[in-house]
Amino acid sequence: MGLRLGCLNHALLTAESIERRGLRLCGWVGNSADAEFTRREENISALEARIAAPCIGTFAYSPGAGADDVSKALLPRLPELDAVADP
DSSP, X not given: OBOSTTHHHHHHHHHHHHHHXXXXXXXXEEEOOOTTOOXXXXXXXXXXXXXXXXXXXXXXXXXXXXXXXXXXXXXXXXXXXXXXXXX
């Protein structure tokens, strides 16, 4: 979920849409899409307070990062996700 101006509403509507379809959101990832955005931590806190699923991780603005970088950062959290996915 994006961590810049305008992304909070999108993230909250996405989480609500998932729940309305009878699905379970197991977690979310915060992605800083703007190097100049100064309210990153406030946005993360707002999402954590409003989305029942846990934050799996957050990423600083890094235009050169690829899928491998993201997966390496999230792999250590997979055991936690298994526990959340199996109610």
